Amino acid sequence: xxxxxxxxxxxxxxxxxxxxxxxxxxxxxxxxxxxxxxxxxxxxxxxxxxxxxxxxxxxxxxxxxxxxxxxxxxxxxxxxxxxxxxxxxxxxxxxxxxxxxxxxxxxxxxxxxxxxxxxxxxxxxxxxxxxxxxxxxxxxxxxxxxxxxxxxxxxxxxxxxxxxxxxxxxxxxxxxxxxxxxxxxxxxxxxxxxxxxxxxxxxxxxxxxxxxxxxxxxxxxxxxxxxxxxxxxxxxxxxxxxxxxxxxxxxxxxxxxxxxxxxxxxxxxxxxxxxxxxxxxxxxxxxxxxxxxxxxxxxxxxxxxxxxxxxxxxxxxxxxxxxxxxxxxxxxxxxxxxxxxxxxxxxxxxxxxxxxxxxxxxxxxxxxxxxxxxxxxxxxxxxxxxxxxxxxxxxxxxxxxxxxxxxxxxxxxxxxxxxxxxxxxxxxxxxxxxxxxxxxxxxxxxxxxxxxxxxxxxxxxxxxxxxxxxxxxxxxxxxxxxxxxxxxxxxxxxxxxxxxxxxxxxxxxxxxxxxxxxxxxxxx
Amino acid sequence: xxxxxxxxxxxxxxxxxxxxxxxxxxxxxxxxxxxxxxxxxxxxxxxxxxxxxxxxxxxxxxxxxxxxxxxxxxxxxxxxxxxxxxxxxxxxxxxxxxxxxxxxxxxxxxxxxxxxxxxxxxxxxxxxxxxxxxxxxxxxxxxxxxxxxxxxxxxxxxxxxxxxxxxxxxxxxxxxxxxxxxxxxxxxxxx
Numbered sequence: 001x002x003x004x005x006x007x008x009x010x011x012x013x014x015x016x017x018x019x020x021x022x023x024x025x026x027x028x029x030x031x032x033x034x035x036x037x038x039x040x041x042x043x044x045x046x047x048x049x050x051x052x053x054x055x056x057x058x059x060x061x062x063x064x065x066x067x068x069x070x071x072x073x074x075x076x077x078x079x080x081x082x083x084x085x086x087x088x089x090x091x092x093x094x095x096x097x098x099x100x101x102x103x104x105x106x107x108x109x110x111x112x113x114x115x116x117x118x119x120x121x122x123x124x125x126x127x128x129x130x131x132x133x134x135x136x137x138x139x140x141x142x143x144x145x146x147x148x149x150x151x152x153x154x155x156x157x158x159x160x161x162x163x164x165x166x167x168x169x170x171x172x173x174x175x176x177x178x179x180x181x182x183x184x185x186x187x188x189x190x191x192x193x194x195x196x197x198x199x200x201x202x203x204x205x206x207x208x209x210x211x212x213x214x215x216x217x218x219x220x221x222x223x224x225x226x227x228x229x230x231x232x233x234x235x236x237x238x239x240x241x242x243x244x245x246x247x248x249x250x251x252x253x254x255x256x257x258x259x260x261x262x263x264x265x266x267x268x269x270x271x272x273x274x275x276x277x278x279x280x281x282x283x284x285x286x287x288x289x290x291x292x293x294x295x296x297x298x299x300x301x302x303x304x305x306x307x308x309x310x311x312x313x314x315x316x317x318x319x320x321x322x323x324x325x326x327x328x329x330x331x332x333x334x335x336x337x338x339x340x341x342x343x344x345x346x347x348x349x350x351x352x353x354x355x356x357x358x359x360x361x362x363x364x365x366x367x368x369x370x371x372x373x374x375x376x377x378x379x380x381x382x383x384x385x386x387x388x389x390x391x392x393x394x395x396x397x398x399x400x401x402x403x404x405x406x407x408x409x410x411x412x413x414x415x416x417x418x419x420x421x422x423x424x425x426x427x428x429x430x431x432x433x434x435x436x437x438x439x440x441x442x443x444x445x446x447x448x449x450x451x452x453x454x455x456x457x458x459x460x461x462x463x464x465x466x467x468x469x470x471x472x473x474x475x476x477x478x479x480x481x482x483x484x485x486x487x488x489x490x491x492x493x494x495x496x497x498x499x500x501x502x503x504x505x506x507x508x509x510x511x512x513x514x515x516x517x518x519x520x521x522x523x524x
Numbered sequence: 525x526x527x528x529x530x531x532x533x534x535x536x537x538x539x540x541x542x543x544x545x546x547x548x549x550x551x552x553x554x555x556x557x558x559x560x561x562x563x564x565x566x567x568x569x570x571x572x573x574x575x576x577x578x579x580x581x582x583x584x585x586x587x588x589x590x591x592x593x594x595x596x597x598x599x600x601x602x603x604x605x606x607x608x609x610x611x612x613x614x615x616x617x618x619x620x621x622x623x624x625x626x627x628x629x630x631x632x633x634x635x636x637x638x639x640x641x642x643x644x645x646x647x648x649x650x651x652x653x654x655x656x657x658x659x660x661x662x663x664x665x666x667x668x669x670x671x672x673x674x675x676x677x678x679x680x681x682x683x684x685x686x687x688x689x690x691x692x693x694x695x696x697x698x699x700x701x702x703x704x705x706x707x708x709x710x711x712x713x714x715x
Contacts, residue, residue, distance in 0.1 A: 096682065097681075097682065098682075099675065099678040099679060099681070099682065212657050212658065213657075213658050213661075226655065226656050226657070250664070252664070252666055255663055255664045255665065255666075256656070256658060256663075257664070258658065258661060259664050280587045280588050280589075282589045282593050283593050283594070285588070285589040285590075285591065285592050285593050286592060286593075286594055287592045287594055288592075289592065294588070294590070297588050298586050298588040298590070301586060301587050301588050302586065311587050312587060313587040313588075313589070318646065320594045320595075321642070321643065321646050324639060324640060324642045324643050325643065327636070327639060327640060328640050328643065331636070335620065342621075343684070344683065344691050344693055345679075345682065345683050345691055346682040346683060347682075348684075349683075349684040349685065352709060353694040354694065354695075354698070355694055355695055355696065355698035355700075356693050356694050356695070356696045356698075357621065357696075357698065357699065357700040358694070358698075358700065358701065358709065359693075359694050360621045361617075361621045361622070361623065361700060361706070361710070362709060362710055364621055364622050365622070365623055365625075365710045368622065370625070370629070373622045373623070373624075373625070373629070374629065374632055374633070374636070376620050376622045377616050377617075377620055377622060377624065377629070377633055378633055378636045378637075380616050380619050380620040381608075381616060381633060381636075381637065382640065384615075384616075384619075390644070391640055391643065393653050394643050394644070394646075394648060395640075395643060396653030396654050396655065397648035397651040397652070397653050397654070398643060398646050398648060399653075399654045400651055400652060400653065400654035401646070401648065401651060403654060403657060436632065438632065438635070438636060438639075442639070454657060455657030455658070480657075
């Protein structure tokens with residue numbers, strides 16, 4: 001039951017095969033059993049049961065609200081949720097209880113979704129491993145899957161330390177882990193540079209980054225105003241489209257949402273790709289790309305060609321500069337966005353208060369970790385008068401070049417681009433923390449942040465298991481506001497590859513409590 | 525494509541730096557000048573070797589490039605290395621109201637600056653800066669009428685220190701103390 005897709009379980013609810021309360025209880029029970037993954041910061045048990053009860057009443061009366069009614073979901077802990085702690089995994093907001101719901105959260109609740117809890121993330125969504133959080137790192141459920149464990153047993157020399165677990169990727173690691181570990185059927189993440197797609201790829205789930213301006217950011221604690229979007233994580237492409245249908249649309253409270261009316265769409269089950277043109281950007285073969293992912297990327301292109309699609313090699317010449325550009329713009333906007341945390345109106349407040357300046361400085365010293373402080377300081381450096389033109393404005397110009405690259409390619413007749421999502425499969429924690437957060441982000445975000453720079457929609461889906469029996473994913477990037485086309489192509493490919501379900505449920509029974517790592521990954 | 529085995533450096537970790545240049549469209553794979561770079565980080569264990577087979581299973585040519593298409597750049601193309609002076613440290617700490625904490629923090633900023641220096645090799649002559657991807661659209665403005673509010677009590681509840689309907693702030697117009705005094709105030713600060 002827990003391994004079903006949202007579509008399947010929604011049908012089961014409507015057919016009376018399971019009740020919303022029973023489903024909710026099963027998910028809560030499984031959340032308790034999988035506590036060692038550390039995916040959840042707050043589990044909203046009472047609220048969830050109440051919501052499930054209300055959903056059940058609706059089902060009995062035959063007055064269901066829609067496809068999400070009664071469905072357990074989880075929300076990343078940087079979305080404001082009324083009366084529920086919203087921490088951004090930081091001391092700065094620990095214990096902060098927002099007085100309102102983020103628009104996208106409200107939309108889910110209005111459709112009857114059942115909120116299981118708030119998920120763990122890198123502090124303030126800065127990171128690519130979900131390791132820099134005050135609640136401890138998130139573990140990848142695939143590290144405990146029967147598929148991976150059997151592979152480890154066959155090759156003991158490859159797993160030097162069997163208690164060394166795998167990272168989820170980040171920063172929406174908790175959201176990805178919650179869906180991948182079968183404790184909920186969909187979750188909300190945020191995507192600034194790949195923060196939804198990166199953990200989706202490592203955790204073997206579908207991660208959708210909608211077009212910038214399609215979903216409201218009201219209530220999403222901002223990181224980079226010009227690139228943030230709420231992201232959707234689900235177990236199938238069809239589910240992602242369903243959730244998108246509920247969340248999309250103009251919000252008067254977010255002036256960066258486009259005013260055009262949004263029409264939810266459903267994806268056909270029978271798909272013909274003969275009229276589709278798939279572009280393969282040559283610059284996406286970056287140094288460090290694993291042989292396996294390259295092989296799957298090649299095979300995918302072949303598959304499309306055999307099915308009659310037109311596959312062309314294209315060029316996005318400024319791709320390799322995208323990550324540098326992203327680094328500058330991200331830190332500059334972060335420096336601005338983090339200025340609001342001064343301890344006066346919300347969040348942590350230092351007891352040292354001889355003056356406002358001292359109180360602000362020590363509040364921020366106590367509340368932010370090294371990663372956040374590092375980005376703020378870098379951002380402030382790039383925004384200094386002497387550096388403004390050379391770094392910030394220069395980066396803005398490069399951003400235009402990158403966006404133009406995409407425009408040129410799409411206007412030449414390409415419908416979607418097919419690229420890798422990450423350089424390889426999920427890493428072990430002990431390996432991941434050997435480099436600092438900034439270095440890792442530069443490596444992990446390499447294929448994903450371009451879509452954020454240009455504001456384009458992108459979806460990652462798991463396509464196969466690697467040699468280590470871990471998920472490998474590929475990414476499709478589409479034209480702005482053409483999510484239907486993008487997801488249709490992605491769904492077709494999903495149908496061809498038939499990625500296996502994680503064999504996880506009985507494994508959870510045998511996992512004993514691992515000692516919690518108190519040290520998070522180093523630095524900024 | 526000839527088969528060569530090259531290892532590409534990726535990112536500035538503790539050793540050499542990632543140096544890139546825009547690859548001109550349609551250029552072939554170029555050799556790393558002067559031998560190997562040192563690779564840092566786990567992902568480079570699976571680092572690439574050039575493949576010389578560019579064919580698919582049925583022998584037709586694949587559209588997916590079988591070797592990395594990035595091109596490394598020499599240090600000489602970058603501006604001189606920036607060293608962050610103690611005065612600059614102080615200035616940034618005052619502007620940001622955030623402290624570096626220790627010398628490692630300063631070193632990381634220097635590395636971040638070096639990473640950002642690669643922007644300078646891109647030719648942006650005649651290019652306008654881009655603020656937002658929605659620049660072609662008009663920003664939506666709400667009607668100037670009150671629709672919700674009257675929630676002062678709710679908002680005050682989120683603050684740690686309030687008096688009646690006021691947020692309480694310590695005295696202002698007092699400049700931030702000098703560096704030495706600051707680091708004794710801030711726990712664990714060595715700068």
